[in-house]
Amino acid sequence: MAIKESPIINILTYQLPFVLTNQIYNEYQSRLKEAIYLIDNFNTYKPLKENIKTIELFLALSIFHRRIITNLDGAVKFYETVTKKGETDTIRIGSYDLTGDEKNKILAVVINYNSLLEKFSIPPIIMEYYETRELLKKLITLKSELEYGDNNKKKGNENGSKEEEFPF
Amino acid sequence: MTCFNYIVRFYELNGYELIATNLQNGIYRYKLTPAGIQSNFSHFEATASKGKEKFEIQHNLAIQSSQDSTLFTTPDISIIKKDKVQYTTAYYDTKTTFSFVVNKDLMSFCEVKQFNPFPELLFNFIGVLNELKKEYMVDKGKKLNPIHIAPSLMISGKPNKQTNNIKSSLENRYCVNIIYDLFYSATFTFSKGKINDLRKAGKKPSH
Numbered sequence: 001m002a003i004k005e006s007p008i009i010n011i012l013t014y015q016l017p018f019v020l021t022n023q024i025y026n027e028y029q030s031r032l033k034e035a036i037y038l039i040d041n042f043n044t045y046k047p048l049k050e051n052i053k054t055i056e057l058f059l060a061l062s063i064f065h066r067r068i069i070t071n072l073d074g075a076v077k078f079y080e081t082v083t084k085k086g087e088t089d090t091i092r093i094g095s096y097d098l099t100g101d102e103k104n105k106i107l108a109v110v111i112n113y114n115s116l117l118e119k120f121s122i123p124p125i126i127m128e129y130y131e132t133r134e135l136l137k138k139l140i141t142l143k144s145e146l147e148y149g150d151n152n153k154k155k156g157n158e159n160g161s162k163e164e165e166f167p168f
Numbered sequence: 169m170t171c172f173n174y175i176v177r178f179y180e181l182n183g184y185e186l187i188a189t190n191l192q193n194g195i196y197r198y199k200l201t202p203a204g205i206q207s208n209f210s211h212f213e214a215t216a217s218k219g220k221e222k223f224e225i226q227h228n229l230a231i232q233s234s235q236d237s238t239l240f241t242t243p244d245i246s247i248i249k250k251d252k253v254q255y256t257t258a259y260y261d262t263k264t265t266f267s268f269v270v271n272k273d274l275m276s277f278c279e280v281k282q283f284n285p286f287p288e289l290l291f292n293f294i295g296v297l298n299e300l301k302k303e304y305m306v307d308k309g310k311k312l313n314p315i316h317i318a319p320s321l322m323i324s325g326k327p328n329k330q331t332n333n334i335k336s337s338l339e340n341r342y343c344v345n346i347i348y349d350l351f352y353s354a355t356f357t358f359s360k361g362k363i364n365d366l367r368k369a370g371k372k373p374s375h
Contacts, residue, residue, distance in 0.1 A: 066324075070170075070324075071169075071170070073170075074169050074170030074173065075169055077170065077173050078169045078170065078172065078173045081173050081176055081177075081188075082188045082196045085176075085186050085187050085188045085212065086187055086188025086189065086191060086196060086210075087191070087194070088188065088191050088194055088195055088196045090194070090195045090196065091195070091196045091197075091198055092192070092195045092196065092197045092198065093169075093198045093200060094200055097195070128326065128349075129326065130284060130325065130326035130327065130328055131328065
């Protein structure tokens with residue numbers, strides 16, 4: 001019996017507030033539909049035909065990056081400005097207090113997130129796109145770079161040391 | 169919050185001294201919406217290094233229209249003269265206190281949008297500019313000393329060809345800054361080396 005996998009977008013939005021989850025989910029669904037249409041109908045994007053699962057991952061990750069991580073990063077920077085320029089260690093935003101401890105937790109999330117990107121060799125520039133087709137073009141470039149790199153490695157590394165596999 | 173941080177940075181890089189002020193019991197209270205009495209929230213005070221003129225960088229503060237003194241609108245960030253926020257209970261039928269600044273005390277303002285840019289959003293900003301700084305519509309803005317940032321629209325999303333064309337056209341017609349892609353390129357836009365490329369309040373650069 002096949003194990004049922006949770007869609008990546010559900011994993012990334014788990015326990016986020018509904019309004020935010022809804023925005024992320026809607027953007028993801030709309031862009032995924034567009035990506036599949038482009039791949040099915042235009043030769044330019046055909047190289048990604050076998051990588052729909054990977055596209056889902058990058059799409060979900062990039063939307064999460066823009067809607068969550070960048071805002072958290074902004075909060076950390078603002079906290080640093082306020083505490084540097086004022087005699088305070090807390091910012092009250094509505095009923096939420098952004099304290100030094102909270103700021104450190106948020107900073108840890110941002111640092112961990114960036115470490116993960118680095119670990120899996122995901123260049124942050126992948127997250128920068130306006131239209132879905134721009135993301136697809138970046139993924140085609142990344143794919144060819146990785147394949148070309150892999151070929152070079154195979155030629156140059158006769159010991160065959162085990163590398164972390166990229167999901168292409 | 170990120171944009172507010174960038175505006176604070178703009179003033180800092182242009183020689184102002186900045187302090188976070190009007191703390192509430194030692195806490196910086198961030199004003200999230202136009203509702204609420206302004207004195208209950210914190211803001212930044214910017215002191216020009218020359219002349220010691222003081223200004224406030226406020227968020228979500230109502231500003232009087234430059235076209236009709238009975239009208240108000242609330243830009244996301246406003247730079248005003250120090251201690252010029254006024255209060256009235258006559259504005260709302262409910263007698264709720266309304267915080268505002270008269271138009272002559274407004275130095276500049278910024279609108280912030282967490283969207284991808286699209287034409288209507290960009291043209292709406294010119295409507296706000298027309299209301300708050302009518303002199304900018306005919307390029308009669310006063311060059312200010314000490315300097316202030318020109319009215320600016322800051323948008324988080326990335327532009328496409330069409331919205332880039334609109335930005336060029338609007339910046340060609342009016343002394344404004346339209347800044348796209350805040351989460352990536354804004355670090356560069358508000359960096360020490362590039363800060364002078366941002367337009368200052370006054371007239372648009374002559375060609």
